Amino acid sequence: MDEVRMVRDRYPEPAPPTAQEIARAKALLNEAPRRSLPRLRWGLGGVVAAGAAATLAFTLVGGNTSGGGNPAPLRTVNLDAKGAILAAAEKAEQQPIGKYWYVDHLDGQSYIMRPKTGTYAITGATSESFSWYGAKPGMGEAYYGRDLPAHPLTARDAALWRKAGSPSSFRVWSGDKYLTFTTKATKWSANGPERGTDPRGGGDFMGKSAKELQNLPTSPDELAKMFLSETEMKRAMGHLPNPRAELEQRFRQAEPYSDIMRVASLLGRAPVPPKVRAGLMRALASQPGIHAIGRGTDPLDRQGVALASDDRATTVTGEFGGPKVDQGTYRSRAVVIFDERTGALLSRQEELTKPGGRYAEMKPGFIIEYQAVRSTNWTDTKPTPPAELPFD
Protein backbone atom coordinates (compact mmCIF):
# COMPACT_ATOMS: atom_id res chain seq x y z
CA MET A 1 0.00 0.00 0.00
CA ASP A 2 1.09 3.53 -0.59
CA GLU A 3 0.80 5.62 2.54
CA VAL A 4 1.93 8.74 0.74
CA ARG A 5 -0.88 8.48 -1.76
CA MET A 6 -3.30 7.74 1.00
CA VAL A 7 -2.27 10.84 2.90
CA ARG A 8 -2.46 12.92 -0.27
CA ASP A 9 -5.94 11.69 -1.06
CA ARG A 10 -7.28 11.92 2.44
CA TYR A 11 -6.37 15.52 3.20
CA PRO A 12 -9.47 17.53 2.30
CA GLU A 13 -9.13 20.07 -0.46
CA PRO A 14 -9.34 23.49 1.24
CA ALA A 15 -11.07 26.55 -0.14
CA PRO A 16 -8.74 28.89 -2.04
CA PRO A 17 -7.67 32.10 -0.27
CA THR A 18 -10.26 34.86 -0.35
CA ALA A 19 -9.56 38.15 -2.09
CA GLN A 20 -9.39 39.76 1.33
CA GLU A 21 -6.78 37.30 2.55
CA ILE A 22 -4.68 37.90 -0.53
CA ALA A 23 -4.99 41.66 -0.12
CA ARG A 24 -4.00 41.42 3.52
CA ALA A 25 -0.94 39.34 2.75
CA LYS A 26 0.07 41.81 0.06
CA ALA A 27 -0.45 44.72 2.40
CA LEU A 28 1.99 43.10 4.82
CA LEU A 29 4.58 43.01 2.07
CA ASN A 30 3.94 46.61 1.27
CA GLU A 31 4.56 47.34 4.89
CA ALA A 32 7.74 45.33 4.96
CA PRO A 33 10.02 48.00 3.54
CA ARG A 34 8.70 50.41 6.10
CA ARG A 35 9.59 48.02 8.91
CA SER A 36 13.20 47.99 7.88
CA LEU A 37 13.04 51.67 7.10
CA PRO A 38 15.21 52.79 9.97
CA ARG A 39 18.06 50.89 8.41
CA LEU A 40 17.16 51.48 4.83
CA ARG A 41 16.60 55.18 4.92
CA TRP A 42 18.72 56.44 7.63
CA GLY A 43 21.26 53.82 6.77
CA LEU A 44 21.62 55.02 3.18
CA GLY A 45 22.96 51.53 2.55
CA GLY A 46 25.30 51.57 5.52
CA VAL A 47 24.92 49.32 8.50
CA VAL A 48 23.32 51.25 11.25
CA ALA A 49 24.61 50.37 14.61
CA ALA A 50 24.34 51.15 18.26
CA GLY A 51 25.58 51.25 21.79
CA ALA A 52 25.55 52.81 25.18
CA ALA A 53 27.82 52.30 28.12
CA ALA A 54 27.51 49.73 30.83
CA THR A 55 27.79 52.63 33.19
CA LEU A 56 25.70 54.93 31.07
CA ALA A 57 22.51 55.95 32.76
CA PHE A 58 19.66 57.05 30.60
CA THR A 59 18.05 60.22 31.70
CA LEU A 60 14.72 59.67 30.18
CA VAL A 61 13.15 62.11 27.86
CA GLY A 62 10.54 63.83 29.90
CA GLY A 63 12.29 62.63 33.00
CA ASN A 64 9.26 61.32 34.87
CA THR A 65 9.80 57.64 35.40
CA SER A 66 7.38 57.02 38.21
CA GLY A 67 3.87 55.75 37.76
CA GLY A 68 2.02 55.01 34.55
CA GLY A 69 0.95 57.14 31.66
CA ASN A 70 3.10 59.32 29.51
CA PRO A 71 6.24 60.82 30.94
CA ALA A 72 5.52 64.40 31.88
CA PRO A 73 7.66 66.97 30.12
CA LEU A 74 10.25 68.64 32.29
CA ARG A 75 9.69 71.88 30.55
CA THR A 76 7.67 72.91 27.56
CA VAL A 77 9.78 73.76 24.61
CA ASN A 78 8.13 75.96 22.08
CA LEU A 79 9.00 74.83 18.60
CA ASP A 80 6.38 76.80 16.76
CA ALA A 81 7.26 79.47 14.29
CA LYS A 82 7.79 82.04 17.01
CA GLY A 83 9.77 79.80 19.29
CA ALA A 84 13.17 81.10 20.18
CA ILE A 85 14.66 77.76 21.07
CA LEU A 86 16.22 77.32 17.67
CA ALA A 87 17.52 80.83 17.42
CA ALA A 88 21.06 79.60 17.89
CA ALA A 89 20.74 77.03 15.13
CA GLU A 90 19.31 79.63 12.85
CA LYS A 91 22.24 81.92 13.41
CA ALA A 92 24.86 79.19 13.22
CA GLU A 93 27.28 79.62 10.38
CA GLN A 94 26.94 77.37 7.42
CA GLN A 95 29.90 75.07 7.14
CA PRO A 96 31.62 75.04 3.75
CA ILE A 97 31.49 71.79 1.82
CA GLY A 98 34.62 69.72 2.40
CA LYS A 99 36.00 66.83 0.38
CA TYR A 100 34.41 64.01 2.36
CA TRP A 101 31.29 63.78 4.45
CA TYR A 102 31.38 61.11 7.14
CA VAL A 103 28.66 59.69 9.36
CA ASP A 104 29.20 57.62 12.50
CA HIS A 105 26.06 56.00 13.89
CA LEU A 106 25.19 53.58 16.67
CA ASP A 107 22.13 51.50 17.26
CA GLY A 108 20.86 49.14 19.89
CA GLN A 109 17.88 47.15 21.01
CA SER A 110 16.90 46.54 24.61
CA TYR A 111 16.26 43.07 25.94
CA ILE A 112 14.96 42.02 29.33
CA MET A 113 17.00 39.46 31.28
CA ARG A 114 15.18 37.63 34.05
CA PRO A 115 17.63 35.80 36.31
CA LYS A 116 16.50 34.82 39.80
CA THR A 117 18.68 37.57 41.24
CA GLY A 118 16.53 40.28 39.64
CA THR A 119 15.28 41.50 36.29
CA TYR A 120 17.47 43.91 34.34
CA ALA A 121 17.70 45.31 30.82
CA ILE A 122 20.57 45.06 28.39
CA THR A 123 21.32 46.71 25.08
CA GLY A 124 21.95 43.96 22.57
CA ALA A 125 22.10 43.70 18.79
CA THR A 126 24.18 46.81 19.13
CA SER A 127 26.52 47.94 16.42
CA GLU A 128 28.26 50.95 14.99
CA SER A 129 28.36 51.99 11.37
CA PHE A 130 30.81 54.39 9.84
CA SER A 131 30.42 55.62 6.32
CA TRP A 132 31.88 58.36 4.19
CA TYR A 133 30.87 59.90 0.91
CA GLY A 134 32.95 61.93 -1.51
CA ALA A 135 31.52 65.40 -2.05
CA LYS A 136 31.26 64.77 -5.79
CA PRO A 137 30.40 61.71 -7.86
CA GLY A 138 33.47 59.57 -8.54
CA MET A 139 35.17 60.50 -5.27
CA GLY A 140 34.00 57.24 -3.76
CA GLU A 141 32.06 56.12 -0.74
CA ALA A 142 32.56 53.44 1.89
CA TYR A 143 30.58 51.66 4.56
CA TYR A 144 32.10 49.99 7.62
CA GLY A 145 30.43 48.24 10.48
CA ARG A 146 31.27 46.54 13.72
CA ASP A 147 29.30 44.82 16.47
CA LEU A 148 29.51 46.49 19.83
CA PRO A 149 29.47 44.73 23.20
CA ALA A 150 26.08 43.91 24.66
CA HIS A 151 25.83 45.67 28.00
CA PRO A 152 23.44 46.52 30.84
CA LEU A 153 21.33 49.53 29.97
CA THR A 154 21.59 51.75 33.04
CA ALA A 155 23.66 51.90 36.21
CA ARG A 156 20.85 50.13 38.02
CA ASP A 157 20.80 47.43 35.36
CA ALA A 158 24.57 47.13 35.67
CA ALA A 159 24.24 46.50 39.41
CA LEU A 160 21.72 43.72 38.79
CA TRP A 161 23.90 42.30 36.05
CA ARG A 162 26.79 42.06 38.54
CA LYS A 163 24.46 40.46 41.07
CA ALA A 164 23.67 37.84 38.43
CA GLY A 165 27.39 37.04 38.19
CA SER A 166 28.34 39.47 35.40
CA PRO A 167 27.47 37.10 32.57
CA SER A 168 29.40 37.69 29.35
CA SER A 169 26.71 36.40 27.07
CA PHE A 170 22.98 36.95 26.89
CA ARG A 171 20.50 34.59 25.32
CA VAL A 172 17.39 36.49 24.30
CA TRP A 173 14.24 35.89 22.34
CA SER A 174 14.19 38.01 19.21
CA GLY A 175 10.92 37.99 17.31
CA ASP A 176 10.87 34.33 16.31
CA LYS A 177 14.13 32.84 17.50
CA TYR A 178 16.72 32.93 20.25
CA LEU A 179 19.85 35.01 19.75
CA THR A 180 22.94 35.17 21.91
CA PHE A 181 24.82 38.43 22.34
CA THR A 182 28.23 38.68 23.94
CA THR A 183 30.12 41.43 25.71
CA LYS A 184 32.76 41.44 22.97
CA ALA A 185 33.10 43.92 20.12
CA THR A 186 34.11 42.85 16.63
CA LYS A 187 36.67 44.59 14.43
CA TRP A 188 35.60 47.13 11.84
CA SER A 189 34.79 45.45 8.58
CA ALA A 190 33.91 46.66 5.12
CA ASN A 191 32.69 43.21 4.11
CA GLY A 192 29.27 41.72 4.45
CA PRO A 193 25.73 42.83 3.83
CA GLU A 194 25.28 46.59 3.66
CA ARG A 195 29.02 47.12 3.92
CA GLY A 196 31.68 47.74 1.32
CA THR A 197 33.36 50.40 -0.74
CA ASP A 198 32.39 51.95 -4.03
CA PRO A 199 35.28 53.88 -5.60
CA ARG A 200 32.92 55.36 -8.20
CA GLY A 201 30.35 56.52 -5.65
CA GLY A 202 29.99 59.82 -3.88
CA GLY A 203 28.11 63.03 -4.43
CA ASP A 204 24.69 61.58 -3.68
CA PHE A 205 23.05 62.54 -0.40
CA MET A 206 19.60 61.02 -0.27
CA GLY A 207 19.11 61.80 -3.91
CA LYS A 208 20.50 65.32 -3.73
CA SER A 209 23.92 66.82 -4.33
CA ALA A 210 25.79 68.52 -1.51
CA LYS A 211 25.22 71.83 -3.27
CA GLU A 212 21.47 71.23 -3.55
CA LEU A 213 21.31 70.51 0.18
CA GLN A 214 23.10 73.78 0.91
CA ASN A 215 20.53 75.61 -1.16
CA LEU A 216 17.42 74.08 0.40
CA PRO A 217 14.80 76.56 1.60
CA THR A 218 14.80 77.35 5.31
CA SER A 219 11.07 77.96 5.74
CA PRO A 220 9.29 75.18 7.67
CA ASP A 221 6.30 75.31 5.33
CA GLU A 222 8.37 74.86 2.23
CA LEU A 223 10.42 72.11 3.83
CA ALA A 224 7.29 70.33 5.02
CA LYS A 225 5.91 70.45 1.51
CA MET A 226 9.20 69.22 0.15
CA PHE A 227 9.85 66.32 2.51
CA LEU A 228 6.75 65.59 4.57
CA SER A 229 3.84 65.91 2.16
CA GLU A 230 1.78 62.79 1.68
CA THR A 231 2.97 62.17 -1.86
CA GLU A 232 6.57 62.76 -0.96
CA MET A 233 6.36 60.48 2.06
CA LYS A 234 4.79 57.69 0.05
CA ARG A 235 7.46 58.01 -2.56
CA ALA A 236 10.21 57.94 0.05
CA MET A 237 8.66 54.97 1.78
CA GLY A 238 8.45 52.97 -1.39
CA HIS A 239 4.67 52.81 -1.40
CA LEU A 240 2.50 51.73 -4.25
CA PRO A 241 1.17 54.60 -6.32
CA ASN A 242 -2.44 53.55 -5.70
CA PRO A 243 -2.64 51.69 -2.42
CA ARG A 244 -5.87 50.12 -1.27
CA ALA A 245 -8.00 51.75 1.39
CA GLU A 246 -6.65 49.43 4.06
CA LEU A 247 -3.10 50.45 3.27
CA GLU A 248 -4.09 54.09 3.25
CA GLN A 249 -5.37 53.71 6.76
CA ARG A 250 -2.23 52.01 7.99
CA PHE A 251 -0.18 54.66 6.32
CA ARG A 252 -2.08 57.41 8.12
CA GLN A 253 -1.74 55.68 11.47
CA ALA A 254 1.98 55.38 11.04
CA GLU A 255 2.36 58.92 9.77
CA PRO A 256 3.87 60.58 12.84
CA TYR A 257 6.37 57.71 13.02
CA SER A 258 7.23 58.04 9.37
CA ASP A 259 7.61 61.81 9.70
CA ILE A 260 10.05 61.37 12.56
CA MET A 261 11.99 58.76 10.65
CA ARG A 262 12.18 60.93 7.57
CA VAL A 263 13.48 63.99 9.39
CA ALA A 264 15.85 61.82 11.42
CA SER A 265 17.21 60.35 8.20
CA LEU A 266 17.73 63.72 6.61
CA LEU A 267 19.36 65.23 9.65
CA GLY A 268 21.25 62.12 10.66
CA ARG A 269 22.80 61.36 7.30
CA ALA A 270 22.89 64.33 5.03
CA PRO A 271 25.04 67.46 5.14
CA VAL A 272 22.18 69.87 5.77
CA PRO A 273 23.02 73.45 6.87
CA PRO A 274 21.97 74.58 10.39
CA LYS A 275 19.21 76.89 9.15
CA VAL A 276 17.65 74.12 7.14
CA ARG A 277 17.90 71.80 10.15
CA ALA A 278 16.06 74.34 12.26
CA GLY A 279 13.42 74.66 9.54
CA LEU A 280 13.02 70.88 9.34
CA MET A 281 12.60 70.62 13.11
CA ARG A 282 9.89 73.24 13.04
CA ALA A 283 8.27 71.53 10.09
CA LEU A 284 8.28 68.26 12.01
CA ALA A 285 6.95 69.90 15.18
CA SER A 286 3.96 71.25 13.26
CA GLN A 287 2.91 67.88 11.84
CA PRO A 288 -0.22 66.24 13.27
CA GLY A 289 0.56 63.67 15.96
CA ILE A 290 3.94 65.23 16.81
CA HIS A 291 4.57 67.01 20.11
CA ALA A 292 7.41 68.92 21.68
CA ILE A 293 8.05 67.07 24.93
CA GLY A 294 10.81 69.06 26.49
CA ARG A 295 14.45 68.61 27.14
CA GLY A 296 15.96 65.18 27.16
CA THR A 297 19.12 63.17 27.32
CA ASP A 298 19.94 60.86 24.47
CA PRO A 299 21.29 57.29 24.76
CA LEU A 300 24.84 58.69 24.68
CA ASP A 301 24.06 60.99 27.59
CA ARG A 302 23.87 64.19 25.55
CA GLN A 303 21.36 66.95 26.25
CA GLY A 304 18.93 68.19 23.64
CA VAL A 305 15.35 69.11 22.87
CA ALA A 306 12.90 66.37 22.07
CA LEU A 307 9.90 65.81 19.82
CA ALA A 308 7.69 62.75 20.14
CA SER A 309 4.92 61.05 18.22
CA ASP A 310 1.57 60.01 19.69
CA ASP A 311 2.06 56.65 21.31
CA ARG A 312 0.71 53.42 19.93
CA ALA A 313 0.03 49.93 21.24
CA THR A 314 2.07 46.85 20.40
CA THR A 315 0.67 43.46 21.28
CA VAL A 316 2.96 40.46 21.40
CA THR A 317 1.18 37.14 20.93
CA GLY A 318 2.73 33.74 21.33
CA GLU A 319 2.11 33.04 17.66
CA PHE A 320 5.77 32.79 16.80
CA GLY A 321 6.80 31.12 20.02
CA GLY A 322 8.96 32.72 22.63
CA PRO A 323 8.68 33.05 26.38
CA LYS A 324 5.19 33.51 27.73
CA VAL A 325 6.36 36.43 29.83
CA ASP A 326 6.93 38.36 26.58
CA GLN A 327 3.26 38.27 25.69
CA GLY A 328 0.95 41.19 26.25
CA THR A 329 0.44 44.78 25.24
CA TYR A 330 2.62 47.80 25.83
CA ARG A 331 2.49 51.32 24.42
CA SER A 332 5.39 53.30 23.07
CA ARG A 333 6.24 56.35 21.02
CA ALA A 334 8.96 57.56 18.72
CA VAL A 335 11.24 60.31 20.04
CA VAL A 336 13.86 62.45 18.34
CA ILE A 337 16.41 64.52 20.23
CA PHE A 338 18.19 67.48 18.64
CA ASP A 339 21.08 69.63 19.66
CA GLU A 340 19.28 72.96 19.96
CA ARG A 341 22.43 74.98 19.27
CA THR A 342 23.12 73.50 15.88
CA GLY A 343 19.90 71.72 14.99
CA ALA A 344 21.96 68.54 14.67
CA LEU A 345 20.23 65.25 15.32
CA LEU A 346 21.45 63.37 18.38
CA SER A 347 19.21 60.31 18.42
CA ARG A 348 15.95 58.69 17.47
CA GLN A 349 14.46 56.14 19.79
CA GLU A 350 11.39 54.12 20.62
CA GLU A 351 10.38 54.84 24.16
CA LEU A 352 7.99 52.98 26.46
CA THR A 353 4.94 55.03 27.52
CA LYS A 354 2.77 52.34 29.15
CA PRO A 355 4.51 49.26 30.53
CA GLY A 356 3.06 45.85 29.73
CA GLY A 357 3.93 42.51 28.20
CA ARG A 358 7.66 41.99 27.95
CA TYR A 359 8.26 45.48 29.32
CA ALA A 360 5.85 45.12 32.26
CA GLU A 361 8.69 45.59 34.74
CA MET A 362 10.14 48.63 32.99
CA LYS A 363 9.15 52.24 33.56
CA PRO A 364 7.76 54.80 31.13
CA GLY A 365 10.68 56.36 29.31
CA PHE A 366 12.51 53.04 29.01
CA ILE A 367 14.28 52.99 25.65
CA ILE A 368 13.18 50.02 23.58
CA GLU A 369 15.53 50.62 20.66
CA TYR A 370 17.50 53.54 19.35
CA GLN A 371 19.77 54.96 16.73
CA ALA A 372 22.19 57.68 17.69
CA VAL A 373 24.58 59.87 15.77
CA ARG A 374 28.04 59.53 17.27
CA SER A 375 29.51 62.13 14.97
CA THR A 376 29.13 63.47 11.49
CA ASN A 377 31.08 66.17 9.63
CA TRP A 378 32.94 67.34 6.57
CA THR A 379 36.65 66.67 6.36
CA ASP A 380 39.34 67.11 3.75
CA THR A 381 41.21 63.91 4.48
CA LYS A 382 39.79 60.50 3.71
CA PRO A 383 37.94 59.48 6.88
CA THR A 384 38.62 56.25 8.75
CA PRO A 385 36.43 54.62 11.41
CA PRO A 386 37.42 55.42 15.01
CA ALA A 387 39.22 52.65 16.89
CA GLU A 388 37.88 53.53 20.32
CA LEU A 389 34.49 52.26 21.39
CA PRO A 390 31.70 54.81 21.82
CA PHE A 391 31.42 53.81 25.48
CA ASP A 392 33.63 52.27 28.15
Added chain:
Amino acid sequence: MTGDPPPRPAERFDEVFDVYFAEIHRYAAKRLGPDAAADVAAQTFLEAFRQRRRYDPERAHVRTWLYGIATKVVGRHKRAETRALRTRARLGPGRSSEEHTERVDSRVSAEGLRGELAGAIAALPRGQRDVLLLVALADLSHDEVAAALGISYGTVGSRLNRARTTLRKALGGTNPMLTLEEQHG
Protein backbone atom coordinates in the same frame (compact mmCIF):
# COMPACT_ATOMS: atom_id res chain seq x y z
CA MET B 1 6.12 23.23 -13.67
CA THR B 2 6.47 24.96 -16.98
CA GLY B 3 9.72 25.58 -18.77
CA ASP B 4 9.58 29.30 -17.99
CA PRO B 5 12.24 30.44 -15.59
CA PRO B 6 10.68 31.21 -12.21
CA PRO B 7 10.47 34.86 -11.16
CA ARG B 8 13.50 35.99 -9.22
CA PRO B 9 12.58 36.93 -5.67
CA ALA B 10 15.11 39.73 -5.30
CA GLU B 11 13.80 41.71 -8.28
CA ARG B 12 10.35 40.39 -8.98
CA PHE B 13 8.80 39.61 -5.67
CA ASP B 14 5.31 40.66 -6.78
CA GLU B 15 5.39 37.95 -9.40
CA VAL B 16 6.60 35.37 -6.91
CA PHE B 17 3.64 36.31 -4.75
CA ASP B 18 1.14 36.12 -7.58
CA VAL B 19 2.42 32.78 -8.85
CA TYR B 20 2.73 30.95 -5.55
CA PHE B 21 0.45 32.53 -2.96
CA ALA B 22 -2.58 30.33 -3.63
CA GLU B 23 -0.45 27.19 -3.61
CA ILE B 24 1.27 27.99 -0.33
CA HIS B 25 -2.09 28.95 1.15
CA ARG B 26 -3.45 25.56 0.08
CA TYR B 27 -0.56 23.77 1.74
CA ALA B 28 -1.05 25.75 4.95
CA ALA B 29 -4.82 25.18 4.87
CA LYS B 30 -4.32 21.46 4.46
CA ARG B 31 -1.97 21.31 7.39
CA LEU B 32 -3.62 23.78 9.75
CA GLY B 33 -7.12 24.47 8.47
CA PRO B 34 -8.47 27.60 6.84
CA ASP B 35 -8.24 29.95 9.81
CA ALA B 36 -4.51 29.68 10.31
CA ALA B 37 -3.83 29.28 6.59
CA ALA B 38 -4.17 32.94 5.72
CA ASP B 39 -1.80 33.95 8.51
CA VAL B 40 0.72 31.27 7.71
CA ALA B 41 0.70 32.06 3.99
CA ALA B 42 1.04 35.79 4.65
CA GLN B 43 3.85 35.21 7.14
CA THR B 44 5.60 32.89 4.70
CA PHE B 45 5.66 35.56 2.02
CA LEU B 46 6.68 38.23 4.45
CA GLU B 47 9.66 36.14 5.55
CA ALA B 48 10.47 35.23 1.97
CA PHE B 49 10.35 38.90 1.09
CA ARG B 50 12.76 39.76 3.86
CA GLN B 51 15.11 36.96 2.83
CA ARG B 52 14.72 37.55 -0.89
CA ARG B 53 18.27 38.74 -1.42
CA ARG B 54 19.60 35.64 0.27
CA TYR B 55 17.62 33.29 -1.97
CA ASP B 56 20.04 31.19 -3.99
CA PRO B 57 18.61 29.90 -7.28
CA GLU B 58 21.50 27.41 -7.47
CA ARG B 59 20.28 25.68 -4.36
CA ALA B 60 16.57 25.45 -4.83
CA HIS B 61 13.67 26.39 -7.03
CA VAL B 62 11.66 29.36 -5.77
CA ARG B 63 8.74 27.04 -5.13
CA THR B 64 10.90 24.69 -3.03
CA TRP B 65 12.33 27.65 -1.15
CA LEU B 66 8.82 28.90 -0.34
CA TYR B 67 7.68 25.47 0.85
CA GLY B 68 10.71 25.37 3.12
CA ILE B 69 9.78 28.70 4.68
CA ALA B 70 6.10 27.74 4.87
CA THR B 71 7.00 24.51 6.66
CA LYS B 72 9.00 26.44 9.24
CA VAL B 73 6.10 28.82 9.77
CA VAL B 74 3.70 25.87 10.07
CA GLY B 75 6.10 24.44 12.64
CA ARG B 76 5.43 27.40 14.87
CA HIS B 77 1.79 26.40 14.73
CA LYS B 78 2.65 22.83 15.60
CA ARG B 79 0.15 22.67 18.38
CA ALA B 80 -2.61 23.93 16.13
CA GLU B 81 -1.79 21.22 13.64
CA THR B 82 -1.75 18.36 16.10
CA ARG B 83 -4.89 19.70 17.76
CA ALA B 84 -6.71 19.79 14.43
CA LEU B 85 -5.51 16.32 13.56
CA ARG B 86 -6.51 14.93 16.94
CA THR B 87 -9.96 16.46 16.67
CA ARG B 88 -10.32 14.83 13.31
CA ALA B 89 -9.08 11.60 14.82
CA ARG B 90 -11.76 11.79 17.50
CA LEU B 91 -14.44 12.35 14.92
CA GLY B 92 -13.65 8.94 13.59
CA PRO B 93 -14.14 7.71 10.09
CA GLY B 94 -17.76 6.70 10.32
CA ARG B 95 -19.61 9.88 11.18
CA SER B 96 -20.88 12.25 8.61
CA SER B 97 -20.04 15.92 8.67
CA GLU B 98 -23.69 16.93 8.99
CA GLU B 99 -23.72 15.67 12.54
CA HIS B 100 -21.12 18.15 13.63
CA THR B 101 -21.26 21.83 13.93
CA GLU B 102 -17.82 22.51 15.36
CA ARG B 103 -15.60 24.66 13.20
CA VAL B 104 -13.02 21.98 12.90
CA ASP B 105 -15.54 19.61 11.52
CA SER B 106 -16.97 22.04 9.04
CA ARG B 107 -13.61 22.34 7.43
CA VAL B 108 -13.37 18.60 6.93
CA SER B 109 -15.16 17.41 3.86
CA ALA B 110 -16.95 14.08 3.60
CA GLU B 111 -13.77 12.62 2.19
CA GLY B 112 -11.84 14.32 4.96
CA LEU B 113 -8.95 13.21 7.00
CA ARG B 114 -10.41 11.28 9.88
CA GLY B 115 -9.85 8.65 12.42
CA GLU B 116 -6.71 6.62 12.80
CA LEU B 117 -4.87 8.25 9.94
CA ALA B 118 -5.26 11.75 11.40
CA GLY B 119 -4.25 10.47 14.81
CA ALA B 120 -1.21 8.70 13.40
CA ILE B 121 -0.03 11.79 11.52
CA ALA B 122 -0.51 13.88 14.65
CA ALA B 123 1.66 11.43 16.57
CA LEU B 124 4.55 11.56 14.08
CA PRO B 125 7.68 13.43 15.15
CA ARG B 126 7.71 16.82 13.50
CA GLY B 127 10.66 16.05 11.21
CA GLN B 128 8.91 13.00 9.82
CA ARG B 129 5.60 14.80 9.49
CA ASP B 130 7.23 17.67 7.57
CA VAL B 131 8.88 15.28 5.13
CA LEU B 132 5.75 13.19 4.67
CA LEU B 133 3.51 16.18 4.07
CA LEU B 134 5.94 17.97 1.75
CA VAL B 135 6.00 14.82 -0.37
CA ALA B 136 2.29 14.05 -0.10
CA LEU B 137 0.76 17.54 -0.14
CA ALA B 138 3.32 19.63 -2.00
CA ASP B 139 4.52 16.93 -4.39
CA LEU B 140 8.15 17.75 -3.69
CA SER B 141 10.76 15.23 -4.77
CA HIS B 142 13.26 13.88 -2.22
CA ASP B 143 15.84 16.34 -3.58
CA GLU B 144 13.45 19.22 -3.17
CA VAL B 145 12.44 18.23 0.35
CA ALA B 146 16.12 18.05 1.25
CA ALA B 147 16.69 21.57 -0.11
CA ALA B 148 13.50 22.95 1.46
CA LEU B 149 14.28 21.68 4.94
CA GLY B 150 18.05 21.96 4.74
CA ILE B 151 18.55 18.26 5.47
CA SER B 152 20.36 15.55 3.51
CA TYR B 153 18.82 13.41 0.81
CA GLY B 154 19.40 10.35 2.96
CA THR B 155 17.58 11.88 5.90
CA VAL B 156 14.58 12.62 3.70
CA GLY B 157 14.42 8.95 2.69
CA SER B 158 14.80 7.59 6.18
CA ARG B 159 12.27 9.98 7.71
CA LEU B 160 9.76 9.17 5.01
CA ASN B 161 10.26 5.44 5.51
CA ARG B 162 9.82 5.72 9.23
CA ALA B 163 6.67 7.83 8.78
CA ARG B 164 5.22 5.30 6.35
CA THR B 165 5.99 2.41 8.67
CA THR B 166 4.36 4.21 11.58
CA LEU B 167 1.25 4.96 9.56
CA ARG B 168 1.03 1.41 8.31
CA LYS B 169 1.27 0.04 11.84
CA ALA B 170 -1.17 2.55 13.23
CA LEU B 171 -3.67 1.55 10.62
CA GLY B 172 -3.34 -2.07 11.61
CA GLY B 173 -1.43 -3.13 8.57
CA THR B 174 -4.65 -3.39 6.60
CA ASN B 175 -5.30 -1.43 3.51
CA PRO B 176 -6.89 1.69 4.89
CA MET B 177 -7.31 3.10 1.42
CA LEU B 178 -9.68 0.30 0.69
CA THR B 179 -11.37 0.53 4.06
CA LEU B 180 -11.97 4.24 3.78
CA GLU B 181 -13.10 3.99 0.22
CA GLU B 182 -15.56 1.33 1.15
CA GLN B 183 -16.93 3.44 3.93
CA HIS B 184 -17.54 6.33 1.66
CA GLY B 185 -18.39 4.27 -1.37
